[in-house]
Amino acid sequence: DIQMTQSPASLSASLEEIVTITCKASQDIDDYLSWYQQKSGKSPQLLIYDATSLADGVPSRFSGSRSGTQYSLKISRPQVDDSGIYYCLQTYSSPFTFGSGTKLEIK
């Protein structure tokens, strides 16, 4: 299985910061990487697909990037509503695997 190592496990940020969450794949996944936001008691929502493409309706303050086998989700000037848990998912090779999640609090 491909392992996705996600970090940090949790973070707290202010409205003026840039938030970065990373997922490192245990092997090349050729940009088959998506990011999801989950709020308490709700289903996950797609933010980014194919590593860098913004999903429909997602604010432009969210962006995705890649460096080697490390993928990053960046939130520029986050809003309070961006608080939640964020997950990455690799769909390069079955069985597909999620990262362990990052709990984000925006103060």
Next chain:
Amino acid sequence: QVQLTESGPGLVHPSETLSLTCTVSGFSLTGYSVYWVRQPSGKGLEWMGRMRYNGDTSYNLALKSRLSISRDTSKNQVFLNMNSLQADDTGTYYCTRDWTGLDYWGQGVMVTVSS
């Protein structure tokens, strides 16, 4: 519009079989793949398996011996069956559509394994 709705029993006894149904609308199962994802209470997301648009299936290796995914395209339904349930199978089970990422999700169904 696109919708996915999970249904099934909220309570399953240990060692019994879980049967869930994902009923979809707004798209065809022969054009899109559907995944099952679960989430133990207070924990992260786990990919369980998928029904591809062409009828092929693939599974999480840790669950493969217990898990079966099937479909009825005429009823727009995807089924999950998992046997030998234990307490650590308790959680919320989601079905979700794969297109450019997992773009639509059901609301989830909470399953408790308890005697």
